[in-house]
Amino acid sequence: xxxxxxxxxxxxxxxxxxxxxxxxxxxxxxxxxxxxxxxxxxxxxxxxxxxxxxxxxxxxxxxxxxxxxxxxxxxxxxxxxxxxxxxxxxxxxxxxxxxxxxxxxxxxxxxxxxxxxxxxxxxxxxxxxx
Amino acid sequence: xxxxxxxxxxxxxxxxxxxxxxxxxxxxxxxxxxxxxxxxxxxxxxxxxxxxxxxxxxxxxxxxxxxxxxxxxxxxxxxxxxxxxxxxxxxxxxxxxxxxxxxxxxxxxxxxxxxxxxxxxxxxxxxxxxxxxxxxxxxxxxxxx
Numbered sequence: 001x002x003x004x005x006x007x008x009x010x011x012x013x014x015x016x017x018x019x020x021x022x023x024x025x026x027x028x029x030x031x032x033x034x035x036x037x038x039x040x041x042x043x044x045x046x047x048x049x050x051x052x053x054x055x056x057x058x059x060x061x062x063x064x065x066x067x068x069x070x071x072x073x074x075x076x077x078x079x080x081x082x083x084x085x086x087x088x089x090x091x092x093x094x095x096x097x098x099x100x101x102x103x104x105x106x107x108x109x110x111x112x113x114x115x116x117x118x119x120x121x122x123x124x125x126x127x128x129x130x
Numbered sequence: 131x132x133x134x135x136x137x138x139x140x141x142x143x144x145x146x147x148x149x150x151x152x153x154x155x156x157x158x159x160x161x162x163x164x165x166x167x168x169x170x171x172x173x174x175x176x177x178x179x180x181x182x183x184x185x186x187x188x189x190x191x192x193x194x195x196x197x198x199x200x201x202x203x204x205x206x207x208x209x210x211x212x213x214x215x216x217x218x219x220x221x222x223x224x225x226x227x228x229x230x231x232x233x234x235x236x237x238x239x240x241x242x243x244x245x246x247x248x249x250x251x252x253x254x255x256x257x258x259x260x261x262x263x264x265x266x267x268x269x270x271x272x273x274x275x
Contacts, residue, residue, distance in 0.1 A: 029213060029228045038213075044170075044188040044254065045184075074175040074177045075175060080186075108188030
């Protein structure tokens with residue numbers, strides 16, 4: 001896979017070496033409410049088809065590759081973003097239901113909704129006084 | 131009592147230290163502190179005809195972003211609203227790393243930037259600003275007679 005327009009102007013390289021390159025850690029917000037967890041991640045520059053979400057066992061991984069069209073003759077003079085690959089991994093807890101994860105991705109912001117499994121939904125426990 | 135066992139915020143303390151070290155070793159930092167770690171991050175490049183700025187600002191409404199060019203200084207300003215729940219809602223925030231609130235960054239452009247040739251597009255969370263360079267500063271081949 002060749003990517004001449006990667007953000008860091010790297011030469012076209014194979015997918016395997018890319019994985020060993022420096023990775024960006026996308027900043028996230030994680031909010032939990034009664035019915036599940038919502039995760040927001042900032043991944044600017046990643047088009048929808050370059051976003052990769054994966055659940056393996058209880059490990060959720062979020063990956064994305066930046067793809068920006070840049071002029072061929074451009075020379076970089078100042079770079080604060082030094083990599084074109086985002087990756088972050090989370091361990092899910094067992095009360096979450098990974099089969100029901102839903103995702104939205106718009107303008108570089110990923111929104112993941114991970115509902116809790118039915119058996120883990122909150123229920124009020126009645127306290128009885130004898 | 132616990133204050134001494136767990137210093138208030140070790141990570142914040144470390145990142146402060148790191149930025150201080152970075153500042154000390156930066157050979158010629160810009161007066162506007164074009165440093166690392168701010169929001170939004172900016173990558174800058176140049177071609178013989180244009181200057182290219184890539185502003186990494188995800189999740190914005192492009193209508194609310196202000197890009198101004200004033201006497202050679204390009205400023206990018208806007209604000210990002212929070213996705214976090216209001217405190218009265220029954221929800222707990224476990225991680226809160228994403229930027230929220232107002233931001234403003236100023237980049238000084240070289241003298242040959244053309245104030246009439248600025249265009250900005252927003253796509254996939256990246257604001258791309260292209261500034262044309264004036265004709266006379268473009269490299270030109272001089273023919274020998």
